[in-house]
Amino acid sequence: xxxxxxxxxxxxxxxxxxxxxSGHATTPDDVGSFIETNPGDWVVKAQVLMGGRGKxxxxxxxxxxxxxxxxxxxxxxxxxxxxxxxxQGEKINSVLVEERLAIAKEAYCAITVxxxxxxxxxxxxxxxxMDIEEVAEQHPESLAKYYxxxxxxxxxxxxxxxxxxxxxxxxxxxxFPAIAGALYDLFFRYGAKLVEINPLALTHDGRVIASDAKVxxxxxxxxxxxxxxxxxxxxxxxxDELLAEGAGVGIRNFRRFPGNxxxxxxxxxxxxxxxxxxxxxxxxxANFLDVGGGANAQRVRNCYELVVNNxxxxxxxxxxxxxxxxxxxxxxxxxxxxxxTASRKIxxxxxxxxxxxxxxxxxxxxxxxxxxxTMDDGARKAVELAS
Amino acid sequence: MSIFLDKNSKVIVQxxxxxxxxxxxxxxxxxxxNLVGGVTPxxxxxxxxxxxxxxxxxxxxxxxxxxxxxxxxxxxxxxxxALYEAYEAGITLAICITEGIPVHDTLKVVGTTRxxxxxxxxxxxxxxxxxxxxxxxxxxxxxEGGVGVLSRSGTLTYEVVDLLTRxxxxxxxxxxxxxxxxIGTTFVECLREFKNDPQxxxxxxxxxxxxxxxxxxAAFIGAHLPEMPVVAFVGGRNAPPGKSLGHAxxxxxGSFGTPQSKIKAFEAAGVPVAGRxxxxxxxxxxxxxxxxxxxxPASF
Numbered sequence: 001x002x003x004x005x006x007x008x009x010x011x012x013x014x015x016x017x018x019x020x021x022s023g024h025a026t027t028p029d030d031v032g033s034f035i036e037t038n039p040g041d042w043v044v045k046a047q048v049l050m051g052g053r054g055k056x057x058x059x060x061x062x063x064x065x066x067x068x069x070x071x072x073x074x075x076x077x078x079x080x081x082x083x084x085x086x087x088q089g090e091k092i093n094s095v096l097v098e099e100r101l102a103i104a105k106e107a108y109c110a111i112t113v114x115x116x117x118x119x120x121x122x123x124x125x126x127x128x129x130m131d132i133e134e135v136a137e138q139h140p141e142s143l144a145k146y147y148x149x150x151x152x153x154x155x156x157x158x159x160x161x162x163x164x165x166x167x168x169x170x171x172x173x174x175x176f177p178a179i180a181g182a183l184y185d186l187f188f189r190y191g192a193k194l195v196e197i198n199p200l201a202l203t204h205d206g207r208v209i210a211s212d213a214k215v216x217x218x219x220x221x222x223x224x225x226x227x228x229x230x231x232x233x234x235x236x237x238x239x240d241e242l243l244a245e246g247a248g249v250g251i252r253n254f255r256r257f258p259g260n261x262x263x264x265x266x267x268x269x270x271x272x273x274x275x276x277x278x279x280x281x282x283x284x285x286a287n288f289l290d291v292g293g294g295a296n297a298q299r300v301r302n303c304y305e306l307v308v309n310n311x312x313x314x315x316x317x318x319x320x321x322x323x324x325x326x327x328x329x330x331x332x333x334x335x336x337x338x339x340x341t342a343s344r345k346i347x348x349x350x351x352x353x354x355x356x357x358x359x360x361x362x363x364x365x366x367x368x369x370x371x372x373x374t375m376d377d378g379a380r381k382a383v384e385l386a387s
Numbered sequence: 388m389s390i391f392l393d394k395n396s397k398v399i400v401q402x403x404x405x406x407x408x409x410x411x412x413x414x415x416x417x418x419x420x421n422l423v424g425g426v427t428p429x430x431x432x433x434x435x436x437x438x439x440x441x442x443x444x445x446x447x448x449x450x451x452x453x454x455x456x457x458x459x460x461x462x463x464x465x466x467x468x469a470l471y472e473a474y475e476a477g478i479t480l481a482i483c484i485t486e487g488i489p490v491h492d493t494l495k496v497v498g499t500t501r502x503x504x505x506x507x508x509x510x511x512x513x514x515x516x517x518x519x520x521x522x523x524x525x526x527x528x529x530x531e532g533g534v535g536v537l538s539r540s541g542t543l544t545y546e547v548v549d550l551l552t553r554x555x556x557x558x559x560x561x562x563x564x565x566x567x568x569x570i571g572t573t574f575v576e577c578l579r580e581f582k583n584d585p586q587x588x589x590x591x592x593x594x595x596x597x598x599x600x601x602x603x604x605a606a607f608i609g610a611h612l613p614e615m616p617v618v619a620f621v622g623g624r625n626a627p628p629g630k631s632l633g634h635a636x637x638x639x640x641g642s643f644g645t646p647q648s649k650i651k652a653f654e655a656a657g658v659p660v661a662g663r664x665x666x667x668x669x670x671x672x673x674x675x676x677x678x679x680x681x682x683x684p685a686s687f
Contacts, residue, residue: 150498221489268633269540272623323525
């Protein structure tokens with residue numbers, strides 16, 4: 001789960017990381033009244049999960065309440081423009097009104113989980129305020145890294161080492177080790193997958209302050225921080241994840257695509273291989289779906305309805321490897337599910353193998369369904385029926 | 388021989404009286420695994436349906452039975468604690484089946500339990516066919532033989548093993564390393580063991596998108612297993628970037644973790660990559676009959 005800037009900054013503030021003075025507003029009028037009671041130089045920033053707000057004109061400065069109101073109205077009038085990863089763009093439901101900083105330098109500081117090293121890693125650069133992947137391409141030598149031994153945790157020498165290695169401006173040196181330590185505490189306390197300050201600003205009056213906040217939390221650790229988990233409801237949760245949740249499968253287990261061959265398999269690895277098989281057979285996939293273990297009637301029905309009602313599928317390819325789950329039970333589940341569902345019917349292609357496969361295929365054939373022997377046969381058959 | 392597990396390995400189950408634990412303990416027992424007992428706090432002194440003793444703590448279980456392996460069926464919030472308990476009691480190999488453990492828990496456990504090997508978490512376990520099974524794999528599809536199998540996933544492993552068995556290619560040990568971003572034992576760590584295992588004559592590596600485990604495995608095979616016939620498979624070629632597919636670890640981040648990078652790495656190591664699981668047995672038979680792989684420079 002990704003947090004919005006104002007949520008990330010609330011966590012930063014609690015952790016002791018300096019952040020600009022600010023107010024969070026959901027209407028242009030709220031922006032106006034906030035500035036009326038807090039006169040000064042302000043910046044109005046759209047609160048969205050997508051990047052590229054500046055380029056899209058969704059961050060604007062404002063002096064005085066009238067300008068604040070006008071600027072907020074303008075920002076909120078249109079959604080964030082779509083990009084490749086977010087083809088629908090993103091609606092803007094709120095803005096952050098934030099103290100305008102007199103920035104002298106911008107640096108970058110983040111902690112993430114390094115899979116290969118199996119350790120948390122600090123990444124620091126003297127180039128802040130730009131996309132870190134761009135920095136990695138253009139100034140790879142500027143990136144300083146430190147892999148933290150989790151048995152020891154953070155110690156201020158790590159911050160000092162990083163500040164020197166990244167050649168941060170000397171103005172950062174005093175404040176940086178404490179900020180890095182606070183960031184590390186926050187990273188662990190909330191079970192984050194990424195915490196990023198970009199930019200970490202150095203102001204003309206010598207303050208080191210987090211000008212932006214990006215926090216990605218581990219969904220599996222949300223139960224430990226119920227207060228933060230609640231924010232979920234106010235976030236524009238990925239629509240596929242909402243649909244998966246509604247159908248009672250894990251939020252990672254369903255993903256839609258533009259094609260017309262619906263798929264479902266038991267197990268993530270097999271579900272990925274099933275998509276690949278459809279694509280190998282020349283078909284276009286409508287979705288990824290891992291039904292999980294124990295494909296009983298209720299579960300199969302939920303999954304069938306999930307795909308039929310929410311994707312462009314014109315055929316549904318079910319690929320089950322009966323390991324512990326018995327093939328005859330799965331077959332009964334499928335037959336029952338199809339008898340129960342009120343959703344529109346599309347042709348099923350069912351590949352059922354493993355434990356009790358013959359019995360399972362017999363049950364399916366009796367119910368007028370098309371059982372096939374192998375994953376490749378099933379994919380071919382499904383592609384044929386889809387076109 | 389085999390790796391990590393044979394018929395003498397003494398195995399306990401943590402969480403043996405729970406629904407999952409008791410069901411799979413029974414299956415392991417029937418497969419012939421040397422299951423010596425289990426642990427459920429508060430249920431010490433009881434006996435399972437198979438006549439196995441239940442202990443309150445792992446320490447007691449180890450002292451009474453001499454167990455070295457522990458299979459963990461404990462819900463996510465308590466899994467890290469279960470792993471620490473196993474480590475402190477002297478367990479040398481823990482197989483953690485649990486899915487959904489917070490990444491930070493795994494990070495800390497993996498970083499602080501040096502000396503204990505962890506398989507998983509979020510894995511189907513491992514099997515040395517004909518000898519022992521620890522985990523949730525369906526034992527009857529496996530056949531004893533010379534092919535070592537590595538995989539990040541459960542049912543895809545079964546799919547591949549079923550094809551191998553039907554083609555007459557038995558297996559030495561099959562390890563499901565797990566689908567999480569942080570796992571206790573990587574492909575490379577398994578390959579080091581397979582390298583020294585006389586029973587293992589060929590290998591199948593079933594990878595998927597995300598991380599760099601496949602690239603590292605390919606580099607290891609190129610450099611250290613020049614004579615071993617190997618076939619690879621990479622799942623998720625049609626995955627979109629930036630989104631996990633089923634497994635938390637199956638995610639393409641930027642230019643990282645792409646199927647192309649993995650396929651390229653295997654091919655650079657002289658390892659053929661099957662385009663679909665059904666091609667694996669034929670590819671492997673061809674590699675075995677061809678014998679020695681063309682030597683590859685270990686330059687990448």
